[in-house]
Structures are given as structure tokens and as C-alpha cells.
Amino acid sequence: MKKTAFSHVRTPKTLLKKSLVALVLFFLGALAAYFLPLLVPASGASAWVHHPLLPIFVMTLIFVVAHKAIERLIKKLLEKYFFHKKTYAQMTLMDLAGDLAVNLDLQEIANLVVNTFGEVLHLKTVALLVPDPLQNNFEVASAYGWRISASKKIRLAVDTPLLKMIHQTGPHILMRGPVLQSLSWQEANALACDLDALQAGWVIPLFVKGELEGILAFGALVPDTVFDQSDFHFFREFAAVIGPCLHNALVVKRLRQLNFELQDSQSQWVQKTKLNAIEKLAAGIAHEIHNPLAIISGKAQVLLMQKGPKQLEPNVQEALNTIVKQTRRAADITRKLLLYSQGSRGPQEWVSLEKVLDETLALLAYQASLDKIEITRNLDPELPRYHANIQEIREIFLNLLLNAVEAVGSEGKIVVEMKYLREEGLLEITCSDTGKGIPADHLDKVFNPFYTTRHEAVGLGLFVTQQITHRYGGSIRVESQVGIGSLFTLQLPCSPETARSGEAEKRVVEGVSGRGGQ
Amino acid sequence: MIKKLLIVDDEAEICEFLKSFFEDRDFKVATAHNGIAALEQVERFQPDVVLLDIQMPGMDGLQTLKKMKDTHPKLKVIMVTAVETQEKIEEAMRLGADNYITKPLSLEYLEKDVQDKIDSLAKIS
Numbered sequence: 001m002k003k004t005a006f007s008h009v010r011t012p013k014t015l016l017k018k019s020l021v022a023l024v025l026f027f028l029g030a031l032a033a034y035f036l037p038l039l040v041p042a043s044g045a046s047a048w049v050h051h052p053l054l055p056i057f058v059m060t061l062i063f064v065v066a067h068k069a070i071e072r073l074i075k076k077l078l079e080k081y082f083f084h085k086k087t088y089a090q091m092t093l094m095d096l097a098g099d100l101a102v103n104l105d106l107q108e109i110a111n112l113v114v115n116t117f118g119e120v121l122h123l124k125t126v127a128l129l130v131p132d133p134l135q136n137n138f139e140v141a142s143a144y145g146w147r148i149s150a151s152k153k154i155r156l157a158v159d160t161p162l163l164k165m166i167h168q169t170g171p172h173i174l175m176r177g178p179v180l181q182s183l184s185w186q187e188a189n190a191l192a193c194d195l196d197a198l199q200a201g202w203v204i205p206l207f208v209k210g211e212l213e214g215i216l217a218f219g220a221l222v223p224d225t226v227f228d229q230s231d232f233h234f235f236r237e238f239a240a241v242i243g244p245c246l247h248n249a250l251v252v253k254r255l256r257q258l259n260f261e262l263q264d265s266q267s268q269w270v271q272k273t274k275l276n277a278i279e280k281l282a283a284g285i286a287h288e289i290h291n292p293l294a295i296i297s298g299k300a301q302v303l304l305m306q307k308g309p310k311q312l313e314p315n316v317q318e319a320l321n322t323i324v325k326q327t328r329r330a331a332d333i334t335r336k337l338l339l340y341s342q343g344s345r346g347p348q349e350w351v352s353l354e355k356v357l358d359e360t361l362a363l364l365a366y367q368a369s370l371d372k373i374e375i376t377r378n379l380d381p382e383l384p385r386y387h388a389n390i391q392e393i394r395e396i397f398l399n400l401l402l403n404a405v406e407a408v409g410s411e412g413k414i415v416v417e418m419k420y421l422r423e424e425g426l427l428e429i430t431c432s433d434t435g436k437g438i439p440a441d442h443l444d445k446v447f448n449p450f451y452t453t454r455h456e457a458v459g460l461g462l463f464v465t466q467q468i469t470h471r472y473g474g475s476i477r478v479e480s481q482v483g484i485g486s487l488f489t490l491q492l493p494c495s496p497e498t499a500r501s502g503e504a505e506k507r508v509v510e511g512v513s514g515r516g517g518q
Numbered sequence: 519m520i521k522k523l524l525i526v527d528d529e530a531e532i533c534e535f536l537k538s539f540f541e542d543r544d545f546k547v548a549t550a551h552n553g554i555a556a557l558e559q560v561e562r563f564q565p566d567v568v569l570l571d572i573q574m575p576g577m578d579g580l581q582t583l584k585k586m587k588d589t590h591p592k593l594k595v596i597m598v599t600a601v602e603t604q605e606k607i608e609e610a611m612r613l614g615a616d617n618y619i620t621k622p623l624s625l626e627y628l629e630k631d632v633q634d635k636i637d638s639l640a641k642i643s
Contacts, residue, residue, distance in 0.1 A: 283601050287573055290600035291529050294621035298535040301625040307542050327622050335620075338601065 022069030026062050033058035089120045090234055097241035106130065106249040110142030113242055117218065118144035125199045127151060129215040130250060138163070138215060146199075154197060156215075161187065162194035166205045166212060173235055174203040202227070204235055206243040213247045279341035286334040297327035336460040339395060339468075350385040351393050353418055353427075360397040364405065373408055375401075378417040384494065386427060392468045399461035400431040400488055406454060407435025407486060420494065427494040432487040438480040446478055465490075521545045521636050524565035526556040526582070527598065528574045536569065539625055540632070553577030557585055560593065567594045567635045569628075570615075572606055580609055587614040592642075594635040598623070 033055040048054070096116045100109050110128045118126040125145035129138040136158055143151035156163055165174065176195055180188045195203070200217035207213065216239070227235075300323040303312070312320070361375065386393070397416075404414045412434040419428045438446060445451045447466040452459030469476045473493045480486035523545045525533045533549040540547050548563040550556040552574055560568070568586065572579035583595055597610045597618040607618055617631055 286601040290621040291532065294600070294623055295529065295531045295535065297622040298532065298539075298625065301623075302535050302539045302542075305539070305542075305625060331622050 026066045029062040030059045100245040104252045106253045114142045114144040124219045126218040161190040171207040176201045208243045208247040275341045282337040293327045336464045372411040374413045376415045380419045399465040404433035427492045429490040434485045437482040522565040524568045526550045527571040553582035572599045
């Protein structure tokens with residue numbers, strides 16, 4: 001009698017019959033063992049038949065032989081009255097197919113299919129493969145009975161024997177045995193390799209409008225399990241229902257991917273266009289505005305630095321100083337915008353950070369009143385030189401320090417530290433102040449362009465500092481407590497290519513870094 | 519020794535205040551508003567130091583710089599720029615400019631720099 005996959009797990013009429021036959025045989029045997037001695041004369045060579053232990057022996061023997069069948073019978077009888085029916089399995093799967101039709105998430109669909117299929121049919125393994133258009137192959141979307149790591153490794157290129165076979169045979173279910181037998185041994189070997197990789201006894205191709213959208217491969221728990229025609233008919237129906245679901249989910253997935261790529265390239269383009277526009281605008285403004293600013297500031301400076309007996313009134317002197325300071329501030333806007341939009345295109349050189357810091361401090365003293373502010377430098381004695389654009393490094397120090405000076409106000413402390421973290425390959429610059437601090441809800445905004453708490457500031461300083469830091473592959477963060485102060489920590493990657501401790505370049509560096517300035 | 523300075527800028531006002539500032543400091547100052555006039559002044563006035571604006575209509579500062587350095591390699595030229603485009607600054611340095619300074623100008627720094635250039639010329643001669 002043929003045993004089917006559904007029958008050995010569901011309630012099979014065939015098995016029920018088989019078990020009943022076994023039970024009947026058992027009783028017949030027992031009867032025979034009991035009545036045999038009565039039919040045979042109790043004399044001569046047949047005297048052993050009348051031995052009193054014989055019926056017990058025969059019955060024990062029959063019981064041992066038939067116990068499996070009896071056990072199965074009891075089990076099947078129980079199963080029969082507890083919902084295990086072949087139609088139940090089919091209904092479960094068709095219900096699943098209905099659920100899938102409203103689902104558009106590929107992963108969810110794949111998980112539902114393999115898990116339900118595997119559990120309802122009591123299969124050993126199930127794998128659902130879907131096409132990956134980028135790699136031009138099929139990959140496992142979800143697997144049942146597999147180790148995840150093993151299933152992830154499976155990839156079927158579009159020209160593997162199995163896929164060629166599927167394209168030849170179309171939407172028919174491939175059965176390992178018959179298919180292999182129908183091929184030459186070389187072809188069979190190659191195909192068996194693919195099937196082994198999938199641990200598959202059967203393969204259901206999922207075609208939608210002539211396109212192969214998925215492959216459902218499964219292997220049974222019991223090696224000799226076979227399916228009958230009605231099973232295959234059901235599989236085909238099942239495949240016809242889940243195929244389109246899979247197709248839709250794949251389309252949605254591709255659309256999402258394309259949409260994401262589109263957004264990504266769009267935002268990149270917008271960013272680039274924005275930067276180009278800012279650069280053009282800033283360059284134009286700088287030219288048009290810096291000249292009048294130079295005249296305003298220049299004339300004020302001429303008056304301030306006048307030689308001779310004339311001494312300016314203190315209020316006039318103060319007004320002139322303000323004019324000079326404010327024109328510089330106005331010019332700073334365009335200069336910073338330009339620096340930001342141009343990117344890291346300036347000349348790079350071996351920069352002595354200590355020297356740049358000192359220059360910046362000198363410049364700062366010229367710009368702000370530092371009389372009651374205590375500024376401490378805390379430098380690593382083995383600070384390497386850093387390969388960078390000196391303007392940009394100057395900009396970093398200037399903005400950090402200006403920010404600290406502004407936070408501190410008229411009186412307080414600022415500590416600048418520079419450390420070379422050799423093992424991490426990082427250069428760490430920290431700037432802490434005893435200023436007014438930044439409220440927690442403003443901390444994430446301090447690096448935004450045009451964010452400022454000062455009515456006379458532009459709000460580009462920390463933004464530009466962050467941009468420069470990012471350009472060098474570094475990071476900048478801020479910690480702050482209102483009323484206590486703020487700490488800015490800036491880390492720049494410092495590999496042997498970007499850092500040098502030797503004195504060899506000193507001559508070159510000093511030759512260059514003396515140039516420039518305001 | 520007479521310190522001679524040539525100021526080249528298409529903005530007359532800039533030339534004017536720089537002129538009064540440096541004359542106040544015992545410089546002899548000449549001005550020019552474009553590249554061609556600047557080259558003529560170099561021949562006629564024989565300055566020690568030139569303050570040269572990069573952005574000018576017609577012959578721009580970089581072209582003027584090149585011609586000046588071709589004929590007078592010892593002439594000290596300080597570039598003045600409204601826009602710090604790194605390419606232009608690099609180009610100017612490559613052409614032999616001795617320094618660059620950005621607008622708005624810090625006269626304190628400019629005075630020091632011009633004096634440095636004069637001192638270095640004095641050392642050579």
C-alpha cells in the first residue's frame with residue numbers, strides 16, 4: 001500500500017485499515033493458539049502442543065510483532081477525533097495564502113510560507129528563494145529547519161543546473177527521484193548538487209506571468225515519504241496563489257529600494273547644488289561687500305593710528321574701535337560661508353598645531369577683551385605636526401576660542417588641551433570654559449548653521465568648525481551644564497600619513513605658515 | 519632711505535586711505551587703478567613694495583603680478599584680496615607673490631608686513 005505524506009501525518013483511511021487488519025490478525029492468532037491443542041490429539045509427537053504455556057507464548061509472540069500496529073491504531077483513532085484531517089492541512093495552507101494576499105512585506109510573507117508549510121506538512125526543511133536582481137541570482141528569503149547561518153550562504157546563480165531545469169520544465173513540481181533518473185549521469189550529478197545544497201526532495205517553482213519569482217524547496221522528515229496526485233494538485237494551486245503575493249512583495253521591495261536610492265542621490269544633488277550656489281553667492285558678496293568694508297574699516301583705522309600731536313577724544317576712539325570690530329564681523333560672514341562652500345580645496349601642509357593655537361590666541365587678544373579671562377594651554381609634549389590646510393585649522397581654534405570667550409563673558413577660565421592619542425590614532429583638542437553653559441535642549445542645535453544666542457553673532461562658527469572637522473574625518477561633540485560651563489571635544493584622525501613628529505619638515509613649515517593673516 | 523610704496527586698487531577710496539596712512543609713516547606713495555597703469559608706475563616710480571589687488575577689471579592682479587615679476591624679480595609684492603579663493607592665492611604664491619592679505623585690511627598687520635619687506639630689501643642691498 002502506498003503511504004503518502006499527508007497520510008502518515010494526517011488521519012489516513014489506508015493506515016486505519018492496515019491497523020485494523022493487524023488487530024484482527026492478533027485476535028485470530030490468539031484464538032488459534034488457544035484452540036489448536038483441542039484439535040490435535042494429545043498423544044505421540046504432537047504432545048508439545050498441549051503444553052499449558054504454549055498459548056501464552058504464542059500470544060506474547062504475536063503481541064510483540066503487532067504492537068506497533070496496535071499502538072498506531074490507537075494513536076490514529078485519537079487523531080481522527082482531534083482535528084487531524086488532510087483537508088484541515090490544505091485549508092490551513094489556503095487560509096495562509098489568503099492572508100498573504102494582503103501582505104506586502106517580503107520577509108513576512110517568506111517567513112509565513114516556510115513556517116506554515118513546514119509545520120503543516122511536518123517537513124524537515126523548507127526554503128523559499130527569491131531573485132536578487134542586483135546579484136543576478138536567487139537567495140534564501142526565509143528558511144525552516146535550517147540553521148540561519150547555513151541558509152544565508154545559499155545562492156543559486158541564474159545559470160545553475162537547477163534553474164536551467166526549472167526554466168525548461170516550467171511551473172511543474174520537480175521531484176528529486178524521477179527527475180534525476182530521467183537525466184544522463186553527468187546532468188543528474190550536477191542537478192543533485194543543487195538539490196543537496198537546498199536539502200530538497202521537491203522543488204515548487206513559483207511562476208507569475210511567465211517570470212520565475214520564487215522557488216520553494218523542501219525535504220521531508222521521513223526519507224521515503226511520497227506525495228500522491230491530489231497532493232501535487234494542491235501544491236500547484238498553492239503555488240498559483242502565493243506566487244503573485246511574492247511577486248507583489250518583490251515589486252514593492254524593489255520600488256522601496258529605488259525610491260531610497262533616488263532620495264539619496266537627490267539629497268546629494270541638492271546638497272551639491274546648494275554648496276555651489278552658496279559659493280557663488282558668497283564669492284560675489286565677498287567681492288562687493290569687502291571693498292566697502294575695507295574702506296570703512298580702513299578710514300577708521302587711519303584715524304585711530306594717526307601720528308602727531310592730535311589726541312582723539314575717548315568716545316571718538318571707542319566709536320572708531322567699534323567700527324573696525326563690526327566691519328570685521330560683517331566680513332566674517334562671507335568668509336566663513338566661502339570657506340564652508342569651497343570644501344577642502346586649499347593647499348595642505350605640515351601644520352604645527354601649537355603655533356597655530358598661539359597665533360590664534362594672539363589674534364583673539366586683538367579681537368576680544370581678555371583682561372580677566374584666564375586662558376590655559378595644556379599641550380602634549382609630543383604633539384605631532386598635522387597635515388592639513390592651515391586656514392582651516394586656524395578657523396577651528398578661532399571658533400572654539402571665540403565661542404568660549406563669549407560664553408565666559410568678562411571673567412572666567414578657558415582651558416585648551418591637545419593630546420595625541422597614539423593608540424587610537426587620534427588627535428584630541430578640547431576646549432573647556434567656565435561660562436554660562438548651554439541648556440540641554442539646545443545642545444543638538446549648537447552646530448546648526450545660523451544658530452546663535454548672541455544678538456550680534458552670525459551663528460556660523462561652530463557650524464564651520466564641524467564641517468571642517470568632518471572633512472578631515474574627525475568628530476566634534478559638546479558637553480555642557482548651565483551655570484558651570486561647556487566642554488568641546490574635537491578628535492581628528494591622525495595616522496602616520498597625517499602626523500609627523502620629526503623636525504625634518506620644520507624648516508618648510510615655518511617658511512609657509514608665516515604667510516597670510518588679516 | 520626713502521621707502522617707496524605703490525598701491526594698486528580699482529577702488530579709488532582704498533588707494534586714498536592707504537596713501538594717507540603710509541604717507542603719515544614717512545613713505546613715498548604712488549597709486550594706480552588698473553594693471554597697465556601699475557606697470558607704468560613700476561617703471562617710472564621704481565617702488566620697493568607693491569600692494570596689488572587681485573580683482574581688477576581688464577588686466578587682473580595675477581597677470582599684472584606675472585609681468586612685474588618678469589621685469590623686476592626683486593620687487594616685493596603683497597597681494598590684496600577681497601575673496602580668499604584658495605586657487606587664486608596658490609596661483610599668486612606660485613607666481614612669486616611675497617604675501618597676501620585679505621580685505622577688510624588690518625592696517626597694523628599691513629604696516630608691519632610692508633616694513634618687514636623693506637627691511638629684507640635693505641638687508642640684501
